[in-house]
Amino acid sequence: MTEPRRVRVRGLARHIVLIAVGIVMIYPLLWMLASSFKPDALIFREPGLIPTDFTTENYSLGWNALSHPFTHYLMNSFMVVAGSVVGNLASCSLAAYAFARLNFRFRRLWFAIMLMSIMLPIHVIIVPQYVLFSELGWLNTFLPLIVPKLLATDAFFVFLMVQFFRGVPRDLDEAARIDGAGHARIFVQIMLPLAVPALATTAIFTFIWTWNDFFSQLIFLTEPDLYTVPIALRAFLDSTGQSSWGAMFAMSIVSLVPLFLIFLLGQRYLVRGIATTGLK
Template identity: 45%
Template sequence: MTTKEWIKQKQMNTHILLVLLSLIMIYPVIWWIGASLKTNAELSLPNIFPSVPQWSNYVNGWTAIPGHTFTKFFTNTFVIELFSVAGTVISASLIAFGFARVKFKFSNLWFSMLLMTMMIPSQVLIIPQYVIFFKLDWINTYLPIITPHFFGGGGFFVFLLVQFIRGLPRELDESATIDGCSTFGIYWHIIMPLIKPALITVAIYCFMWTWDDFFQQLLYISSVDKFTVGLALRLFMDSQSAVEWGQMLSMSLLSIIPSVVIFFLAQKYFVEGIATTGLKG
């Protein structure tokens, strides 16, 4: 066997191994898809896919909660996502620009304190945050979920963007200053276009984490007409004496589609943002 043939054989074996491992990884999803098309009686059978697919599970599941449809719940969730992602991208990039490019007193100390907030368990903050939002009369609104995203969105996002901005040459700022550009102008016209991969990475993380943040939604939202998809799935089980698991699984399957679609559409920028964060230019 020649060296070229040996390399091709090795590559083929590697691809076969990766395909087998991929099938093992996606098996739960395949089972999930099949189970969403089954009746309750057929769920106990060992076959992955039903003998007769119950496409009506998706139609009936969409309107299974009395007086409400999942159209409302998806709309509510997307409203939260829109403001949360926009707030995080704008505020985190602005704060990161300040730490990375603007000289001010005790900047290293403040940045260290920012990093320390990443080490605080979220469970420690539950009661203080709830008391603050209760006194502001924000309970049963989206404000407790959305507002924190307009104040940096968390230390992780600021840290990620700071590392990315520090990798950009400072000569760009100096050239813009000579041309009469203000500090905010440098941020908006120079830095923001160059950190697009990192911003998309932040947006994807924020979208997925907010979408999956069931606990805060459960803690602050109590009206059914304001429920998100996650709360609606929980209500799905509570509103039926005998749960139609096929319908339940079909709605839960639909609930992950937005995150999957957004990840694959922005995968190129996501990988680029992660790969280049922290590298010096």
């Protein structure tokens, strides 16, 4: 076998393996999509992807199955997500600029502490957070889910932006200072326009992680009127065995649409953001 032919065979084999792995990874999503068009009695009886009894009734039932139309829970999630995205963009960019450009006492120590906080699981801090927010009277409001984002508590995004700001030449800062600009003007007029890829990456990841966050929202939101999409989907499950699987799968597909849209619209910025921050 000649060398060019051997290279083609290896490339074909790699593509076959990647396609097979991709099918295995996407199969659960395809199965859920197919199950959303099946009656409840056939969902677990027919494991195939092609429904023998096609119905769209699960979508109409799921939309109005709970105490509010599913639009209500979508809007609740959008409110939490919007506050989280704005909070992370504002606070994490300010904190990152401080670590990357300002000289203050114990900067390296605080930066190391910030990095170590990435390793703390949410289960470690959820109890003191619950006690604090309970004392403040914030339970059953969106404040516990939004206010911490305004305080740069997501260390991953601070680190991501620090890496980006460190890659910006300091000559730009010095030229701006010669023109009389201070740190506020440098940050707003120079750093932020250059940091669009990093900001977009932060916004996309914040959107996805907040939209899918079940644990924190379950802890702080117990009133049905405040349920977000993950908690509303949990309401379709019944411990007595009368779960509405078809309706839950249908609303799960609906809840995935914003995630697919935000990823498709921001994919270009996401790749650029990760590539320009050294997170390869």
